[in-house]
Amino acid sequence: MSKKIAEAAAPTISPVIRFRRWFGRNLIRVYMFLAFTYLFIPVAYTFAFSFNDSGKSNLVWKGFTLSNWQNPCGAPEVCNALVNSINIGLIVTVFSTILGTMIAFAIGRHKFRGRSTSNLLIFLPMATPEIVLGASLLSLFLTFHINPGFWPTVIAHVVFCISFVVVTVKARIASLDPRLEQAAMDLYANEFQTFRRVTLPLVAPGIAGAALLAFSLSFDDFIITNFNSGTVITFPKFVYTAAARGIPAQANVIASGMFFLALAIVLAGQIVNRRKAR
Amino acid sequence: MSFDASSARGDLILTRITKEYGDFKAVDDLSLTIPKGSFFALLGPSGCGKTTTLRMIAGLEEPTIGSIHLGETDITTTKPYQRPINTVFQNYALFPHLTIFENIAFGLRRRGIKDVDAEVNKVLNLVELPHLAGRKPTQLSGGQQQRIALARAIVNRPALLLLDEPLGALDLKLRRQMQIELKWIQKEVGLTFVHVTHDQEEAMTMADTIAVMNEGKIEQMGSPADLYDNPETAFVANFLGQSNLIKGTITGNDGDSIIADLYGQKISLPKNRSHAVDNSMYAGIRPEKFRISLLDTPVSGNVLTGGRIEDVSYIGVSTQYQVEMPWGQELMVFEQNDDGVAPFNKGDAVNISWAPVFTFALRGDEDITAGSEVTPEDLDEE
Numbered sequence: 001m002s003k004k005i006a007e008a009a010a011p012t013i014s015p016v017i018r019f020r021r022w023f024g025r026n027l028i029r030v031y032m033f034l035a036f037t038y039l040f041i042p043v044a045y046t047f048a049f050s051f052n053d054s055g056k057s058n059l060v061w062k063g064f065t066l067s068n069w070q071n072p073c074g075a076p077e078v079c080n081a082l083v084n085s086i087n088i089g090l091i092v093t094v095f096s097t098i099l100g101t102m103i104a105f106a107i108g109r110h111k112f113r114g115r116s117t118s119n120l121l122i123f124l125p126m127a128t129p130e131i132v133l134g135a136s137l138l139s140l141f142l143t144f145h146i147n148p149g150f151w152p153t154v155i156a157h158v159v160f161c162i163s164f165v166v167v168t169v170k171a172r173i174a175s176l177d178p179r180l181e182q183a184a185m186d187l188y189a190n191e192f193q194t195f196r197r198v199t200l201p202l203v204a205p206g207i208a209g210a211a212l213l214a215f216s217l218s219f220d221d222f223i224i225t226n227f228n229s230g231t232v233i234t235f236p237k238f239v240y241t242a243a244a245r246g247i248p249a250q251a252n253v254i255a256s257g258m259f260f261l262a263l264a265i266v267l268a269g270q271i272v273n274r275r276k277a278r
Numbered sequence: 279m280s281f282d283a284s285s286a287r288g289d290l291i292l293t294r295i296t297k298e299y300g301d302f303k304a305v306d307d308l309s310l311t312i313p314k315g316s317f318f319a320l321l322g323p324s325g326c327g328k329t330t331t332l333r334m335i336a337g338l339e340e341p342t343i344g345s346i347h348l349g350e351t352d353i354t355t356t357k358p359y360q361r362p363i364n365t366v367f368q369n370y371a372l373f374p375h376l377t378i379f380e381n382i383a384f385g386l387r388r389r390g391i392k393d394v395d396a397e398v399n400k401v402l403n404l405v406e407l408p409h410l411a412g413r414k415p416t417q418l419s420g421g422q423q424q425r426i427a428l429a430r431a432i433v434n435r436p437a438l439l440l441l442d443e444p445l446g447a448l449d450l451k452l453r454r455q456m457q458i459e460l461k462w463i464q465k466e467v468g469l470t471f472v473h474v475t476h477d478q479e480e481a482m483t484m485a486d487t488i489a490v491m492n493e494g495k496i497e498q499m500g501s502p503a504d505l506y507d508n509p510e511t512a513f514v515a516n517f518l519g520q521s522n523l524i525k526g527t528i529t530g531n532d533g534d535s536i537i538a539d540l541y542g543q544k545i546s547l548p549k550n551r552s553h554a555v556d557n558s559m560y561a562g563i564r565p566e567k568f569r570i571s572l573l574d575t576p577v578s579g580n581v582l583t584g585g586r587i588e589d590v591s592y593i594g595v596s597t598q599y600q601v602e603m604p605w606g607q608e609l610m611v612f613e614q615n616d617d618g619v620a621p622f623n624k625g626d627a628v629n630i631s632w633a634p635v636f637t638f639a640l641r642g643d644e645d646i647t648a649g650s651e652v653t654p655e656d657l658d659e660e
Contacts, residue, residue: 177371179367179368179369179371180371182338182358183365183367183372183373184373184384185337185338185358185359186336186338186358186359187359187384187430187431188389188434189359189384190357190359193388197384198373201375202373202374202375
């Protein structure tokens with residue numbers, strides 16, 4: 001009986017219902033496709049226009065060329081700006097990672113007076129609008145008769161990067177089982193050896209992530225940099241200034257290059273992790 | 279490690295240890311000697327202070343008052359890494375970033391031992407997992423992790439090995455197998471093992487000596503058979519297995535025996551099993567020591583008459599009866615199903631009898647429910 005009903009019912013499903021079922025099953029794929037398209041159209045655009053035979057302005061497609069990629073420093077000042085940004089980024093990364101990690105350990109591992117206050121205060125630079133932070137840092141430097149430039153920019157970047165490092169590393173420390181450190185102490189490792197052999201290796205992925213984050217935040221920053229860098233041209237400042245008279249295609253080359261470098265780092269990290277897990 | 283505590287050997291002696299957390303006394307004036315080479319169990323319900331005691335021995339906590347000696351050496355305030363004591367942690371605490379080999383080698387390397395390879399391989403063979411040396415802890419099953427945690431500790435040949443509920447995370451079958459293996463390994467390596475557990479069966483299977491702890495104090499200490507056959511308190515009587523505790527009065531002596539009156543019926547029990555301090559007492563009999571007989575069957579030993587069978591449950595190896603006595607108390611009786619006698623039925627009028635030597639006596643002012651509400655299976659780790 002029931003078999004007959006099933007056979008009879010099967011052909012009557014309308015195309016509308018069938019589409020709805022298909023749609024219901026694949027909704028998440030459709031959504032994912034749309035979301036990624038939205039996210040990656042600007043990247044694709046930037047990448048495509050790095051091959052534009054543009055001449056002065058890179059707004060209209062004029063023809064395919066590899067010359068921008070063969071000579072990325074072709075446009076005046078572009079590589080100078082890039083080197084400045086990388087230098088600032090590396091110095092900021094080193095200082096903010098070391099200082100931030102130390103703060104994260106203090107807050108995450110030790111009980112002291114003012115711990116919860118520090119915990120709250122560390123969020124402030126993240127919550128403060130960059131325009132306010134940038135302007136007040138500039139007035140602070142001027143008050144102390146320090147001229148804007150390379151080192152003031154580094155100091156300004158460290159200020160807001162520390163917060164991100166603390167938050168990232170602290171999360172990793174919080175997930176660390178204190179019994180592992182107790183086990184190390186139980187197995188004849190003194191405080192320093194325990195930190196060096198157990199704590200640090202286990203927190204290291206968090207520290208590495210924090211360092212990458214600090215670098216990209218510093219490399220990317222425009223507002224605070226614009227206030228405090230004076231005559232030093234960073235890559236974001238260069239692009240912003242160039243936008244008025246046409247961004248050279250070399251900027252697209254460098255931007256695409258950075259994107260693929262970041263992608264390569266993430267992929268390498270994934271592969272290493274998979275290997276380790278196996 | 280040039281510290282002289284690390285070479286200390288001998289009995290572990292805890293003297294009048296108290297550990298306070300604010301107003302709460304986790305351990306209360308506890309004194310204990312654990313002889314060298316023994317398998318010692320600290321048994322008790324959650325929150326009884328057994329884990330705190332273990333952590334103080336390991337050096338992870340410091341006692342508020344009291345001292346800890348290993349042989350002649352005072353180790354009360356020495357750091358964990360200065361003590362020749364290793365721990366198998368409850369969740370094993372294997373280092374997730376190191377291979378199994380490096381996990382086991384960890385203690386050897388810290389102590390600057392020369393022949394790390396040979397030592398690690400020897401202990402890997404002892405726990406029968408030499409093929410896992412290159413793996414990471416997360417790739418191992420719970421039972422394998424347990425053995426590696428054990429190997430990581432015993433490779434250091436500590437004066438004392440502490441086991442903190444080491445089998446708690448394993449399923450029942452694996453736990454039984456590991457109990458036997460642990461016991462075998464302890465004999466093989468000849469170390470002193472101190473085992474913390476809330477599982478009375480586990481403690482009785484493995485330990486030479488058990489200290490039953492309750493509310494920061496030791497209730498009773500002795501061999502598994504001592505504790506089971508001759509408990510001194512209601513807590514021990516109820517926490518280790520089950521007991522029937524019947525209120526009574528001591529009426530006299532007869533040589534090595536005590537004569538007692540239980541609701542008008544006379545029984546006798548050995549003097550050395552009485553822990554009563556005056557005439558009031560509770561007579562204690564384990565359920566499997568009772569025998570049930572119909573009213574007209576002649577019996578010897580202690581007899582309580584006037585029972586009526588209230589409930590019968592057949593559980594394979596034995597049949598469990600609830601027998602209601604004239605004074606309203608229900609007694610529990612376990613009868614082995616080995617004599618071919620037809621089981622009794624609900625409503626049968628019966629006598630209960632047992633051999634006088636199986637009776638123990640507790641103080642008359644005991645709380646007879648102590649230790650009985652907590653079934654070991656309900657308890658979580660501390």
